Amino acid sequence: MDRGESQQITVITETRNLRSQPFIQSDDQISTGKHWEEWMESIEREFRYFRITEPADKEDALIIYxxxxxxxxxxxxxxEGEDQYKVLKNKLNKYYLPKKNKHHARYLFLKMKPFRDEYTVTYVMRLREKAHECEFEATCDERILEHCIQTITNQDLIKRAISKGWNLDKFVEEAGQMEDTCLQMKDMKGDPRDIDSNTDTSDYEEDEDYFEQTIKHLKKIRRVKTIQGTRDIEKTVTVRIDDVDVKVEPDSGADVNVMDENQFEKFQSKTYNVW
Structure with missing residues (x-):
């Protein structure tokens, strides 16, 4: 580069526009505490993503947004303190978060139930999140498993869990496999009108032809009138009942065949094949 030429300086700036919305406090202290935890988790995730690491920058962002x-x-x-962000965060936590009460947290934990069509693994995740506030300590997984057994509706899964002494991880694994299998079976059923390509369709075609021919035969039949006309005289006899003459028709069988000879033979062959 020629020494006489002026050097061009390029300034690269990084845009760090956070998407967090202002925090709004609700009237309910418990709801406010939950909302505050979620809001802080969201904005600190953005701090990590945009590489905002300096305490002063994080403090300013927390105040601005x-x-x-x-x-x-x-x-x-x-x-006063060395890390102004931590100091401010601790102060805000004390202001917004309700005082921890493990008895109330356990009350809410015991009220939890699975949602309709909710996967067991999702339900366990919700229980685990709430269990952190209950101070179950070393018995946390055992408490979650006990609550699952008491609240889920899959009786077969419950029996297997109790009889085989599963822990929580095994319970979630087996529940996931069972739920996936049910979904796969439901998908495999598909449209009941579909016929597998390996199925022999000759029986279906023969049945369809049989009933089609039968319907055609029945359409040709003309019902014989026995109340009016000449056939009335041929098919009735006079019977006196209490000095009253009454014309009745003896039971002499059907006037016409309900199936032709061809259909009758097919019916016989089907009957013999069954036996």
């Missing part, structure tokens, strides 16, 4: 309430609380709750 948190809204007016957090900006106001930042001024009133501010305290």
């Amino acid at each position: 948190g809204g007016k309430d957090i900006s106001r609380l930042e001024r009133s709750l501010r305290d």
Whole structure:
């Protein structure tokens, strides 16, 4: 490069526009605490994604994107410390999060039930999230398994879990396999009108031809009138009942065949094949 030419300096700037919306406090303290935890988890995920690591930058972002309430609380709750972001976060946690009460958390845990058509693994994830607040400690998985056994409706799965002494991981694994199998079987049934390509369709075709010919034969039949006309005289006799003459028709069998000879032979062959 010629020393006489001026060097062009290119400045590269990184745009870091967070998508977090301002935090809005609700009237219910419990709902506010849950909402605050979710909001903090979301904005800290964006901190990691946009590589915002300096405490001062994280503190400013928390104040800017948190809204007016957090900006106001930042001024009133501010305290000195080396990491201003951690100090501000701890102060806000104390303000928004309700005091932990394991008895209330366990009450909510015991009220939980699976949603309609919810996978067992999803249900267990919800239970595990709530169990963190219950302070079950080492018995956490056992408590979750017990609650699953008490609340799910798959009796076969419950019997197998109890008889074989499954732990929670085994229970979730077996439940997932059973649910996947049920879905696959449902998918394999498909349209009941579909016939497998390996199925012998000759029987279906023969039955269809048999009934088609029978219908044609029945359409040709003309029902014989026995109440009016000349046939009435031929098919009735006079019977006196209590000095009253009554014309009745003796039971002499059908006037016509319900099937022709060809159909009768096919019917006989089908009957013999069954036996």
